[in-house]
Amino acid sequence: MRLSLPAAISHGRVFRRLGLGPRSRIDLLRNLVTALVRHERIEAPWARADEMRGYAEKLIDYAKLGDTNERAMRMADFWLTEKDLIHKLFKVLAPRFQPHPGNYTRMLHIPNRDGLDRAKMAVIELKGNPFPPLIRKRRDSEKTLLNQLLKGYREDMQQAAAPQAPEGTPV
Amino acid sequence: MAARWVGCGLWGRRQGRRFISTSTVSRLTSEEVIQMRNELFSKEKERQLSLYPRIEKIEVKYTGKSHPGSVFVMNKALSTPYNCAMHLSEWHCKRSVLALVDGEAWDMYRPLTKSCEIQFLTFKDEDPEEVNKAYWRSCAMIMACVLKRAFKDDYSVDLIRAPEVPVISGAFCYDIILDNRLNDWKPTNDNFRSLTRDAGKLIHKDLPFETLHVEAKVAREMFQHNKYKLEMIEQKASQNMEGIVMLHRFGDFVDVSEGPHIPRTSFCFQYEITAAHNLQTNQSELIRRFQGVSLPVHLKAHHIVWHKLLERSKRLVTEEKYLEAAAEHHEAKDGTEEEKTASI
Numbered sequence: 001m002r003l004s005l006p007a008a009i010s011h012g013r014v015f016r017r018l019g020l021g022p023r024s025r026i027d028l029l030r031n032l033v034t035a036l037v038r039h040e041r042i043e044a045p046w047a048r049a050d051e052m053r054g055y056a057e058k059l060i061d062y063a064k065l066g067d068t069n070e071r072a073m074r075m076a077d078f079w080l081t082e083k084d085l086i087h088k089l090f091k092v093l094a095p096r097f098q099p100h101p102g103n104y105t106r107m108l109h110i111p112n113r114d115g116l117d118r119a120k121m122a123v124i125e126l127k128g129n130p131f132p133p134l135i136r137k138r139r140d141s142e143k144t145l146l147n148q149l150l151k152g153y154r155e156d157m158q159q160a161a162a163p164q165a166p167e168g169t170p171v
Numbered sequence: 172m173a174a175r176w177v178g179c180g181l182w183g184r185r186q187g188r189r190f191i192s193t194s195t196v197s198r199l200t201s202e203e204v205i206q207m208r209n210e211l212f213s214k215e216k217e218r219q220l221s222l223y224p225r226i227e228k229i230e231v232k233y234t235g236k237s238h239p240g241s242v243f244v245m246n247k248a249l250s251t252p253y254n255c256a257m258h259l260s261e262w263h264c265k266r267s268v269l270a271l272v273d274g275e276a277w278d279m280y281r282p283l284t285k286s287c288e289i290q291f292l293t294f295k296d297e298d299p300e301e302v303n304k305a306y307w308r309s310c311a312m313i314m315a316c317v318l319k320r321a322f323k324d325d326y327s328v329d330l331i332r333a334p335e336v337p338v339i340s341g342a343f344c345y346d347i348i349l350d351n352r353l354n355d356w357k358p359t360n361d362n363f364r365s366l367t368r369d370a371g372k373l374i375h376k377d378l379p380f381e382t383l384h385v386e387a388k389v390a391r392e393m394f395q396h397n398k399y400k401l402e403m404i405e406q407k408a409s410q411n412m413e414g415i416v417m418l419h420r421f422g423d424f425v426d427v428s429e430g431p432h433i434p435r436t437s438f439c440f441q442y443e444i445t446a447a448h449n450l451q452t453n454q455s456e457l458i459r460r461f462q463g464v465s466l467p468v469h470l471k472a473h474h475i476v477w478h479k480l481l482e483r484s485k486r487l488v489t490e491e492k493y494l495e496a497a498a499e500h501h502e503a504k505d506g507t508e509e510e511k512t513a514s515i
Contacts, residue, residue: 145303146470152339153483
């Protein structure tokens with residue numbers, strides 16, 4: 001039963017308060033979504049990137065409905081301020097994410113901003129982008145102890161499976 | 172020597188048998204031998220320390236990747252590469268296994284003697300070959316210590332050597348000659364399990380590996396009861412220009428070794444002694460080769476993988492093909508400039 005809650009308690013509130021007011025918040029997030037669709041990888045304050053993530057993924061879900069759909073076109077028209085990106089959204093991003101049911105973006109932490117505010121920053125990118133990956137898996141070298149033991153084991157198994165001293169190739 | 176007649180009188184009376192002692196080999200009890208070796212080791216260590224009564228400073232330059240160009244001012248013959256790592260960070264202390272001093276692999280606890288360049292080697296480097304060899308040597312030495320203590324005092328145990336097998340063979344080994352009465356004894360799985368548990372106790376005690384470079388004379392005095400060790404000492408002394416032999420000790424087990432070891436026994440995480448094979452030689456005594464496999468703390472394996480490696484390590488490991496491959500490799504290296512032949 002929802003009596004007038006004091007403004008300081010925010011239990012269960014899902015949406016953050018950004019910018020100057022609700023209209024300003026939506027405009028901020030709209031700019032970020034446009035930038036994401038244009039550049040496919042952007043850095044932004046963590047809170048804004050987190051808010052924007054949900055809107056971006058819902059936009060791509062709308063785009064998957066196809067550009068003939070009236071609602072999808074209206075959504076794309078509202079959310080993308082640069083109108084050449086509407087074409088990119090429907091013709092490039094929607095087919096790219098057609099096989100996936102969700103999770104089109106990846107968000108990772110970044111060191112705090114260099115300016116006076118030391119804000120917590122994040123990088124958010126659309127999956128399948130053409131840039132080099134953000135996280136590179138560091139594989140252990142082939143010559144570490146465990147890898148050498150495993151290599152010996154694998155060679156033994158291969159020698160046991162294949163016949164010893166294979167005969168010459170059949171002509 | 173005073174202790175000799177004490178040995179003759181007391182021990183003979185206590186055990187109730189005639190004590191036959193020759194001129195040099197007087198102490199046949201293993202504990203006395205161990206104690207003698209320990210005392211000689213400690214005495215030699217103190218003597219080497221007393222050669223530098225005043226503290227002299229040396230400059231050690233760090234040429235690794237993490238803090239390039241740092242220079243440490245350390246004490247001569249007192250500071251070790253581990254002390255240099257302590258100046259850098261705890262990560263360096265925990266991770267580094269060997270130190271590369273002027274291009275030569277050194278133990279972490281061996282004192283530095285002159286101004287040099289230092290680098291630290293870990294298990295996860297690009298080329299951890301030296302580290303792997305040192306680890307295998309240390310594991311073999313732990314196994315030797317366990318085997319020496321495992322049998323009762325009236326069964327003699329003669330350690331021969333640890334053959335230098337590469338890691339890819341799957342097991343480290345130690346050659347040993349047991350008492351004649353144990354020639355028909357086949358170690359069972361329970362025996363191996365109890366040996367492994369002994370090794371586990373040693374690992375848990377976290378003993379440091381102390382190293383000492385002594386002249387062949389002192390080493391011969393220490394190992395006078397073991398003719399195989401004496402042969403090895405002669406061989407090592409002849410390889411070296413000054414006739415210096417490298418000894419290592421952990422706890423109270425002293426052994427001749429062929430290269431640097433890991434700093435502490437706690438670097439081993441999974442350790443298991445898996446098999447014993449009888450070597451066919453033309454000697455009259457039966458030489459047994461005990462084998463085991465181990466993994467360090469930094470490279471733990473999942474239990475399924477570990478069990479597969481255990482199965483593989485039970486097979487006999489022979490060093491002939493690796494020696495041939497190494498000999499070919501050396502010839503190829505001497506003959507042509509680069510050409511890395513893949514051994515095995």
